[in-house]
Amino acid sequence: MRPTTTRRSFVKGAGGAAVGMTAGLAGCLFGDDDEDLVIQYNAVDGWANYSTVRETFTEETGIDFPEDTKNSGQTLNALTNEADNPQADVAYMGISDAIVAEQEGLTQPYEPENWDQIPDDLKHPDGEWFCNHYGTVGWAVNTDEIEEPPETWEDLLDERFEDTIALYNPESAYNGFINYVNANLAMGGSLTDFEPGIEFFQELQDRGNIAAMPDQGVTTSFFQGEVPMLMAYDFNAYEAKYLSDMDEDSVEVVVPDDSALVIPYTLNVVNDAPRQENGEQLCDFQLSEQGQQLFAESFVTPARDDVDIPDEIADMMLPEDEYGGSQAIDYEELVEHQSDIRSEFSEEIAS
Incomplete structure (x- = not known):
């Protein structure tokens, strides 16, 4: 199977x-x-x-x-x-x-x-x-830098993840946008209510846990050891573990237990x-x-x-049991609100 x-x-x-x-x-x-x-x-x-x-x-x-x-x-x-x-x-x-x-x-x-x-x-x-x-939302963690990887979205707020998290800019790259959408849903939001996602990312920033959020190049930065954690998709994490120059034993693949969008x-x-x-x-x-x-x-x-x-x-x-949090969403409904979601992110987070 x-x-x-x-x-x-x-x-x-x-x-x-x-x-x-x-x-x-x-x-x-x-x-x-x-x-x-x-x-x-x-x-x-x-x-x-x-x-x-x-x-x-x-x-x-x-x-x-x-x-x-x-x-x-x-x-x-x-x-x-x-x-x-x-x-x-x-x-x-x-x-x-x-x-x-x-x-x-x-x-x-x-x-x-x-x-x-x-x-x-x-x-x-x-x-x-x-x-x-x-693909499914998933994270790659450099265990040489982070001894205890996260298991859920809530875990990312922990102080042990200060200056560790890198993701693509949700304003531009779909990969980053979906991680933002996923975080919002995991925090209790919906496709029409993004206040929980805004508050979550504001808290990540206030705690200094976000290390990088550029338009491009995040996977390469992780492969090169420049950032300790990559928020992307499961396949990006597997590539880091098995297809990059990184030590296979130093990369842990995480699919968040509470919610992982397909x-x-x-x-x-x-x-x-x-x-x-x-x-x-x-x-x-x-x-x-x-x-x-x-x-x-x-x-x-x-x-x-x-x-x-x-x-x-x-x-x-x-x-397969590690993908217990996998879920799909109504993508057409997401499209209806996508512009507003990105605008709100730009105004509340990126600025």
Whole structure:
């Protein structure tokens, strides 16, 4: 049995879960209609095995697939700003930003190969977006720096975590935003009431427990030993433990006991994509068994029901009972309030 069965059931059970080189520079260098180029916004080396995915796709197809270092929020902003003159062919985002992109007319329908193997609640019914993999909120702890790792969100307020916690900026990166949403829910908030989350983060700051909250580079900072704790996803934590230069025995993976959100990441074909056929081919590759297995090698959960996590990877992951706090949410409801949530965070926390 794959170790993600229970987490997949959480995703399916959620009522609202029906839910480098910049592309502009690449367009200047290669030409918007270049047959041997595809641009995917948010294809970052060091994230979800994208360096290997990019290299393998190019080897298989001869189509150049350069790295793009935007995060989800920056990707949505770029698609919005470029709506009249698209530069990218494919976009990769957290599900909330993908839903916004669809609502704003920034995507176009496409059903990739193996469409039928993607669960219905992990794809837009018309193909405006579709999940390629998902993860669960999780933390990586450097036990050389922190002897007693946290088990719950409440634990993070303890004085032993002074100047230790690093996460992506919730104003910009979806990873950080979801950790903020998760903290709010764990503290008793809801998708319409973020006062508990505001108070929690204010207290973290007042106690000096947040060491870093930049737009980018947090996982790399943890891998390099610059911060003692990384708040991200379980797959980021597993990568730190098994795929970085860190001592495997010095990294502990934590999935918070009280609440750990399950988050789909998605692909879509950009509306009026300049290299649409290449973009569709790239989506097909990422949903192929080969592409899904490449993602699984970085500890993300494949979107396709019929693709298992390789045994050697599953054996390194936490047992299923460590995911008892896993939960999905109504992502469409989250989207309704996402702008206000980020604005409130900016006003109350980031400022």
